[in-house]
Amino acid sequence: MEEHKVFSLAEISLHCNKNDCWLTIDGKVYDITKYLEEHPGGEEVLLEASAKGDATKAFDEVGHSSTATSIMTDYFIGVVVEGSDPLDAVQLKKEPEVEEGGFVEAKTSEVKKPSTSMSLVDFLIPLLILCMAFGAWYFYN
Numbered sequence: 208m209e210e211h212k213v214f215s216l217a218e219i220s221l222h223c224n225k226n227d228c229w230l231t232i233d234g235k236v237y238d239i240t241k242y243l244e245e246h247p248g249g250e251e252v253l254l255e256a257s258a259k260g261d262a263t264k265a266f267d268e269v270g271h272s273s274t275a276t277s278i279m280t281d282y283f284i285g286v287v288v289e290g291s292d293p294l295d296a297v298q299l300k301k302e303p304e305v306e307e308g309g310f311v312e313a314k315t316s317e318v319k320k321p322s323t324s325m326s327l328v329d330f331l332i333p334l335l336i337l338c339m340a341f342g343a344w345y346f347y348n
């Protein structure tokens with residue numbers, strides 16, 4: 208059986224620029240850096256597709272010819288690791304926080320925002336009490 212190099216989505220996501228551009232189509236990975244300038248559809252679409260992650264949909268939507276699929280084989284470098292989680296890519300780009308006891312917590316963009324209405328109430332109640340106290344003092348004097 209043929210052995211292929213296996214890449215994680217995290218690693219693939221690191222190759223998305225003009226000097227180093229990988230594409231993932233149908234679970235296969237292509238290093239198309241040298242093909243960028245030759246691509247009849249232009250290099251921009253390839254760079255965009257590379258940056259987005261999986262280019263399968265974009266590739267299929269164009270309705271590429273069999274010539275295109277045979278060109279692809281020249282740039283094939285491996286396959287995507289099975290069960291590769293797209294979140295890995297996000298986590299690799301961000302610094303993981305290592306906490307005591309070796310627990311690793313990766314930062315994601317889904318950080319809960321503190322509720323602003325809660326902090327407003329927290330601020331208004333003491334202010335109201337202060338106003339009432341001042342009013343009572345003013346009334347009795």
Ligand code: HEM
Pocket residue numbers: 230237239246247248249252253256262265266269270271272273274275276278279282
């Ligand atoms: C290794 C990957 C790719 C190869 C080898 C490749 C190759 C080709 C070839 C040979 C053509 C000429 C038309 C044809 O024969 O079908 C073409 C056209 C085109 N390709 Fe790709 N392509 C690749 C990936 C992509 C991707 C990911 C996109 C994403 C949007 C894309 C967008 C286009 C567009 C817009 C055209 C122009 C179609 C037209 O003018 O009618 N290609 N490509």
